[in-house]
Amino acid sequence: QVQLVESGGGLVQAGGSLRLSCAASGRTFNLYRTGWFRQAPGKEREFVAGINRGGDSTYYADSVKGRFTISRDNSKNTVYLEMNSLKPEDTAVYYCAAGPRVTSAKMTVMQDYDYWGLGTQVTVSA
DSSP: OOOEEEEEEEEETTTTEEEEEEESSSSSGGGSEEEEEETTTOOOOOEEEEEESSOEEEEEEEEHHHTEEEEEEGGGGGEEEEEOOOOOOGEEEEEEEEETTOOOOGOGGGGGGEEOOOOOOEEEOO
């Protein structure tokens, strides 16, 4: 069993930066591909970024490519999401997710993620 806890959200002005963290419990976390998703009010949850087990392959939604960077430190059981040049449309609750069924070819598929955190709010003001 893996438990995920997100932190680092907050209120920031457009153009600013935030760094989200996803701290995991459980010895097997470093065996799982991990993703960040977000859900804005009235919208469906969407894939933001994903990272493979070793941290050497990353995947991004087109909307955040070039602005967001996902990374992981398996020694600390933590995955990060560095967000730069934030826009008001980035406002959402951000969720960390992981699981053994996630494949590199299908990291955008929410149904393949077995473990989810409770989310952290990111608000970007204009």
